[in-house]
Amino acid sequence: MNPMTTTILTSSLATGTIITASSYHWLMAWVGLEMNTLAIIPMISKKHHPRATEAATKYFLTQAAASAMLLFASTTNAWQTGTWDITNMTNQTANMLLTMALAMKLGLAPVHFWLPEVLQGSTMKTALIITTWQKLAPMALILILSNNLSTPALLTMGMFSALLGGWAGLNQTQTRKIMAYSSIAHLGWMAVITTIMPKILMLNLALYLLMTMSMFFILILLDSKNIKDMATSSTASQTITATAMLTLLSLGGLPPLTGFLPKWLILDELTTQSLATTATVMALSALLSLFFYLRLGYSTTITLAPNTTMTKHKWRFKPTDYTLLLTLTLPASLLMLPLSPMMC
Structure with missing residues (x-):
C-alpha cells in the first residue's frame, strides 16, 4: 500500500x-x-x-x-x-x-x-x-456508560462469550481464529465486571491489549498462520518460541504470569457481590480456553514436526526482524503479577 x-x-x-x-x-x-x-x-x-x-x-x-x-x-x-x-x-x-x-x-x-x-x-x-x-472506542463508551448499562444483559453476554470463546476455539487450527476466540473469551470477562467495578475493567482491558499484542508480534515474527507452522517455529528462533509458550500461558490465566491478575480480581469481586454462580461459570470457562492455549503451546515448544531435518536453522536466511515492539510488550504481559497488591 x-x-x-x-x-x-x-x-x-x-x-x-x-x-x-x-x-x-x-x-x-x-x-x-x-x-x-x-x-x-x-x-x-x-x-x-x-x-x-x-x-x-x-x-x-x-x-x-x-x-x-x-x-x-x-x-x-x-x-x-x-x-x-x-x-x-x-x-x-x-x-x-x-x-x-x-x-x-x-x-x-x-x-x-x-x-x-x-x-x-x-x-x-x-x-x-x-x-x-x-x-478502544466501544470500550470508552462502555466505561462512560457503566452506570447506565443493563447489568443482567452484560452478565449473561459475558458468561456466554467466555463459554463460547473457549468451546469454539477447541477445534481450531488457524492461529488467527484461535486469537479471535481468545478475544471473545477475554471480552466476556470484561463484560461481567463492567457495571460492578469499572476500574477492574480498565485493568483487564490494558492487560488484554498487552498480551494480545505480544502474541500477535510473535506470530508475525515466526510467520505462523496455523498450528503446523508453530510446530516448526523453533528453527526460526528458539528464544521467541520459548516466550510464545509463556505468552500463551499468560493468556490462559496461569499464575505467576500477568494474565492471572485480572481473572483473580474479577472472581474475587464477583464472589464479594454474591454472584457465586457467575464466578463458577467464568472459572470453568477459563479451563476451556486454557486447553487450546496449552495445545498450541505444546505444539510450539514440546513437539517436533514429522519431517524434522537435522539442521537447527531454516535453509533460507531472512533479513533481521524488527523486534522492538515485542521487547516492549512482552515483559509487561508476563511479569506484572507482583503489582497486584496495588490493585487490591
Missing part, C-alpha cells in the same frame, strides 16, 4: 478513536465510530483476494448495523429526555439497544459471528489492529 495512503488510514483510525473517547454528544461519538470503520476496511481488503474482500464486506455490514442501532438508541433516548448527552441515558429501551450495539461492535456473543471470519480473511497485522485498537 502507498505510504501516503497508509498514513491517512492510520491517522483516521487514531482520530476516530479519540473523537469517540472524548465526546459527550451522541452524534460525535457516532462520527468517531464511523471514521474507525471506514479507515479499517481498506486495510482489510488491500490483499485483493476473495477472502479479504469477503472479510471486508462482513466487517462493513456488521459495523454499519451496530452503528445504526447505536444511533437509533441515542435518538430514542433523545426523544424521551430531550438531550443528546451521552451521560444522560435514562431510557431503558435505549439502554438495552445500546448494550447490544456496543456488544456487536466489540464481538461479544451472541453477536460475535463476524470476528473469527474477518480475522481469518485479514493479514496478521490487520488482525492485530482489529483485536486491539478497534476495541
Whole structure:
C-alpha cells in the first residue's frame, strides 16, 4: 500500500478513536465510530483476494448495523429526555439497544459471528489492529456508560462469550481464529465486571491489549498462520518460541504470569457481590480456553514436526526482524503479577 495512503488510514483510525473517547454528544461519538470503520476496511481488503474482500464486506455490514442501532438508541433516548448527552441515558429501551450495539461492535456473543471470519480473511497485522485498537472506542463508551448499562444483559453476554470463546476455539487450527476466540473469551470477562467495578475493567482491558499484542508480534515474527507452522517455529528462533509458550500461558490465566491478575480480581469481586454462580461459570470457562492455549503451546515448544531435518536453522536466511515492539510488550504481559497488591 502507498505510504501516503497508509498514513491517512492510520491517522483516521487514531482520530476516530479519540473523537469517540472524548465526546459527550451522541452524534460525535457516532462520527468517531464511523471514521474507525471506514479507515479499517481498506486495510482489510488491500490483499485483493476473495477472502479479504469477503472479510471486508462482513466487517462493513456488521459495523454499519451496530452503528445504526447505536444511533437509533441515542435518538430514542433523545426523544424521551430531550438531550443528546451521552451521560444522560435514562431510557431503558435505549439502554438495552445500546448494550447490544456496543456488544456487536466489540464481538461479544451472541453477536460475535463476524470476528473469527474477518480475522481469518485479514493479514496478521490487520488482525492485530482489529483485536486491539478497534476495541478502544466501544470500550470508552462502555466505561462512560457503566452506570447506565443493563447489568443482567452484560452478565449473561459475558458468561456466554467466555463459554463460547473457549468451546469454539477447541477445534481450531488457524492461529488467527484461535486469537479471535481468545478475544471473545477475554471480552466476556470484561463484560461481567463492567457495571460492578469499572476500574477492574480498565485493568483487564490494558492487560488484554498487552498480551494480545505480544502474541500477535510473535506470530508475525515466526510467520505462523496455523498450528503446523508453530510446530516448526523453533528453527526460526528458539528464544521467541520459548516466550510464545509463556505468552500463551499468560493468556490462559496461569499464575505467576500477568494474565492471572485480572481473572483473580474479577472472581474475587464477583464472589464479594454474591454472584457465586457467575464466578463458577467464568472459572470453568477459563479451563476451556486454557486447553487450546496449552495445545498450541505444546505444539510450539514440546513437539517436533514429522519431517524434522537435522539442521537447527531454516535453509533460507531472512533479513533481521524488527523486534522492538515485542521487547516492549512482552515483559509487561508476563511479569506484572507482583503489582497486584496495588490493585487490591
